Amino acid sequence: MQQDSLFFERALLPTGWASHVRVDVADGVIATVTPDAERADSPAVSGVALPGMPNLHSHTFQRGMAGLAETRGPVGDSFWTWRQVMYRFLGALTPEDVEAMAAKAFMDMLETGFTAVAEFHYLHHAANGEAHADLAEMGSRIAAAAAGTGIGLTLLPVFYAHGGFGGAASAEGQRRFINDPGRFLRLVEQSRSAVAALPDARVGIAPHSLRAVTPETLAEVLAACAEGPVHIHVAEQVKEVDDCLAWSGRRPVEWLLDNVDVDERWCAIHATQMTPEETVALARSGAIGGLCPLTEASLGDGIFNGPEFAEAGGRYGVGSDSNIEITAFGELKQLEYSQRLKHRARNVMAAGEGASTGRTLYEASLAGGAQALGRRIGQIAPGYRADFVTLDGNHPDLAGLDDDRLLDAAIFVTGAAAIRSVIVGGREVVSEGRHRARDEINSRYAGTLRRLRSEA
Incomplete structure (x- = not known):
């Protein structure tokens, strides 16, 4: 069994916004969620965490x-x-x-x-x-x-x-x-x-x-x-x-x-x-x-x-x-x-x-x-897939905002530029707004479109 833990300064839980949230993950699924927790050895994930x-x-x-x-x-x-x-x-x-x-x-x-x-x-x-x-x-x-x-x-x-x-x-x-x-x-x-x-x-x-x-x-x-x-x-x-x-x-x-x-x-x-x-x-x-x-x-x-x-x-x-x-x-x-x-x-x-x-x-x-x-996703809660999106609280559009007002600004003002990292099944796939395989995927996609358009 693969076990990891993550630490978020702020996160949106089913009960509302919470601070100092430690999330323990086992085989890609959330095992425990502890608000007001000590960080201990858990790696801190920068930004405000939302369910994916x-x-x-x-x-x-x-x-x-x-x-x-x-x-x-x-x-x-x-x-x-x-x-x-x-x-x-x-x-x-x-x-x-x-x-x-x-x-x-x-x-x-x-x-x-x-x-x-x-x-x-x-x-x-x-x-x-x-x-x-x-x-x-x-x-x-x-x-x-x-x-x-x-x-x-x-x-x-x-x-x-x-x-x-x-x-x-x-x-x-x-x-x-x-x-x-x-x-x-x-x-x-x-x-x-x-x-x-x-x-x-x-x-x-x-x-x-x-x-x-x-x-x-x-x-x-x-x-x-x-x-x-x-x-x-x-x-x-x-x-x-x-x-x-x-x-x-x-x-x-x-x-x-x-x-x-x-x-x-x-x-x-x-x-x-x-x-x-x-x-x-x-x-x-x-x-x-x-x-x-x-x-x-x-x-x-x-x-x-x-x-x-x-x-x-x-x-x-x-x-x-x-x-x-x-x-x-x-x-x-x-x-x-x-x-x-x-x-x-x-x-x-x-x-x-x-x-x-x-x-x-x-x-x-x-x-x-x-x-x-048909999946157990969409909540930062035990038994749900460990899928998270973190928002960059240092983005200029989000300065001085927190919780609901920060989420409002991310949706209605900043858009995807507000996203700092994305974690799926406990594994980070997007860091600093970039997918880990962006260059390779974009190159293959562009080549595919060039060929199709030349044959059209």
Whole structure:
């Protein structure tokens, strides 16, 4: 058993802010937490310690296409025109390319405050649509990138069977995603083997969306996967709602709640197109609202019913989705700012009068993200993974601030520049704001993009 201890001058615990905190770690898991402790021989970790933030939704290969869809087309651009750019980009990606992009995305996540990720992984097959000899070849590349960077991983193989509601045929651009239920279930099993060597990794499933499955195939997959996280894209776009109504007579969230046993295992990604009734019903189901505010703004998705969902008891977390800009603090800030624009008010997501907006967002997203990833993370407490982010109290933007006000400034002013170090499973992976393998990862990523762009 590997045992270590760490000492923080100040840390955010489940009970609130505490000083002189000694944390004993055994095999990457917190064994004891002692506030007001003597340092003794424990190495001091500079800065103010926060629990590491889970990233509940990512497509790492999309990191490589960031910026390629910012030219206006001949007609109104939307999510659907962006999707065509994505299809063209992924057409030539090799397993090696996927690993290089995942490593870059995971490194960026770690440097900006995410210590674990749920990878919503749907790029399964070769460029011609044929399955690899190892169905989980692409998932193995994701796992290798996680191992190389040190990020915690929940791998979510995506079940994508159709091109539209009602079992419509898939498009050519979707051929690398498509599986029938039988092959998908084999993929899930092989994905478990792919992540087996990673510490504390989980495997769940992700029905891509209601437009990509049928009621029958969805039921078959859910029946065979009775444990672990279940994530789904739902009600992201107005057209998606209209198409679902035309197919079923019900809106996507309404159909899902009426036809599937949605509970705490589930994470509803985006859900930016909900009625007030759907908002309350989803909150009461126990499912996590999976929000990706930077991507939702980029794609013109809409704005989640944030305060209404929270007031109904709903739990939420944040993810980086298309990875156009990777930043834990930035996702939280965009979540709050989108609500301010919608409601023409300030501090909309704060828990109540006198509450810090930053702390409300941070703690809610810790809990929601941990539930969505199906892992014991997101708290500096015994039995939880030893994942920490420390803030640089000497940063000029944070001068003279402490506790909630310091966290507010880190989220709303300083951003990732406030982060000093990142520890995952008791092991430091980011020091002085730099990942230990930054140069190597960036070099491989840049080489991959140069080759892809020269071949385009």
